Amino acid sequence: MTSKAKRIRRHVTIREVAKAAGASVSTISAALNNSDYVSADMRSRIEAAIKTLKYCPNDLARGLRLQKTHSIAIVVPDLSNNFYIELVRGVKDYSASASYTILIGDSRESWEEERNYLDSFHRRRVDGVVRVPAMNTTGGKAKAILGNLPVVYADRHPREHDTHIGRVGVDNTQAAKSATSYLLSLGHRDIGIITGDASSGTSRDRLRGFISAIRSAKIRLDRSMIHAGHNDMESGHFHAMQLLTRGQRPTAIFCTNNMMALGALAAIQEIGLACPEEISLLGFDDFYWATLLRPSLTVVRQPAREIGMIAARILIDHIEGRSSVPTPALLKTQLIVRDSCCPPKKM
């Protein structure tokens, strides 16, 4: 029942290190942030004390005092989509090189979830966030959650013009246009497209590129060939089914994200159509096992990792008061031609 002896084991503090090393608290701090004047002798004593006591700095206290956490958050809509994993790894790698630490959020395309993450990150006082907003984000409500934390958008960008420090992605209109042109060049005239939710600027851009390509080819645009999904396999499957079972079915389907392309492929396999002979399939975003599918998937590849790295760079440059890459930063896409597209059968 000794009142102070049985204190439950807390963490070792800088103060205990100070006592052990026969120094003052401020000297320990100086030694840790290896700056300032601290003699070699003192320094080694301190290091010894740290080692034996197993001292581990408290970043809560540090962040509180410094008013800076040296960390940024990244929120993506779907971690099971490999594109976002690569993107996250990009921001992580750049951040690490700038000795920033990252916190990861996975909103699963739900604004509710995203809001929770953003709020949690704000309370943790991250220095900034790179955000890939969830599809069903209605308004510019993020501002209300994040206050004036710096935000950079990656991949997707919000429809309405809300405040942000920068954005990075690809030229979606151009990418979709040239992908569509590729299908046209193969001879396709009846092309279906499954896009993401119309509330997303990115989805709209891709659709715009598609339409633009069709129009340039002087083909009548059949609006019933345009389906809006939710960037997941289910909706890809659903809308592909719709397209494939209608009266006049398209000879090619363009999916504006990889998850929907997978769903479409599943639908094609289910119906038992030969791909690409009877139906060509074109996806967006590459992934490491796209070559394992039969047919291997032809896709528009985005430089996911690079997008992440640049987003992190813009953000951290801003945080540290440097000027940076002009924004929006638009990176190049690349059409990766594999086996899932071929000229349409003659009717």
Place this chain on the structure above:
Amino acid sequence: MTSKAKRIRRHVTIREVAKAAGASVSTISAALNNSDYVSADMRSRIEAAIKTLKYCPNDLARGLRLQKTHSIAIVVPDLSNNFYIELVRGVKDYSASASYTILIGDSRESWEEERNYLDSFHRRRVDGVVRVPAMNTTGGKAKAILGNLPVVYADRHPREHDTHIGRVGVDNTQAAKSATSYLLSLGHRDIGIITGDASSGTSRDRLRGFISAIRSAKIRLDRSMIHAGHNDMESGHFHAMQLLTRGQRPTAIFCTNNMMALGALAAIQEIGLACPEEISLLGFDDFYWATLLRPSLTVVRQPAREIGMIAARILIDHIEGRSSVPTPALLKTQLIVRDSCCPPKKM
């Protein structure tokens, strides 16, 4: 040059809320942690102030004072492996239901990276960590990094017996044994296996199950059929190549993780063997697009999400001083029979 007027905009603090609401700091705190006596009138004034000032609590200060962050960390070896995404989602969902927050680390099978994450989480003073150790973890060095933070192992467990609060996974020996038995029951006698690194207890268990099944069938064990990979596509590809190009090639290959199964599939496709007619392939871990592959993959499915949830439960129960699930908690696996295995051709 006014010295105090031009203070750069910091975050709103509880003190400013207090001023605005005409209350004291401690009353705001009481209102926030909605407990104690605070009159309805006062409460609404406070809420109004919070809203207009856009107050956002500072979890650094809170954690510092409380000596508790209400957060746990999860470190996995490979986020691009869907199995771990599901696992992470499991711990996230359970944690959220217990109003804990999670931090995610992706070590990419590198102890260096894992160490960085663990250290960072420790400094952040998470209340505990669920850990899937990286393959190349040499010794029980995690203890040195984490001090006496509670740790629960998920999926993999360390070879040497180091201190932890619990572990959860599947009965790997049993799972591998029955999977192998399935191949044997199809008539296979020459079965190759590609396992993970031998330093992992989990890999060893799976190998043991394989061997046990072979022995039970009174078949001579050919050790040259046993290959140790690194749980990634490259090594799956490499070792499958070895197995498939040797003199007497196996009629079936068992890969003890999904990444290596994909690599093996790539090798099979490259060589131009018919799967399953000429070579059967059996994987470990299911994933959502396993049905899209041709042939669709027969696998041992682990309840990834459930593993995550239970791991989180054990950890949080421990943190809050409740007793919990007995540990180790071993969950059931399930053999998902699809198209990648069939009886071997008669020679």
Place this chain on the structure above:
DNA sequence: AGTGTGTCCCGAAACGTTTTGGTTTTGGCT
């Protein structure tokens, strides 16, 4: 001897919360 000029170290004041141990107010009861 006086005056700098470095070097090395220290005490105390923040940073934004929660909690402890009060003090004041309220209102119900003799």
Place this chain on the structure above:
DNA sequence: AGCCAAAACCAAAACGTTTCGGGACACACT
């Protein structure tokens, strides 16, 4: 009026850092 418990509030002390302003030396130069 007097008393008391409960209700409503508050001041101050932590929590573990970093930083600011000095202080105590040692040494070199007038």
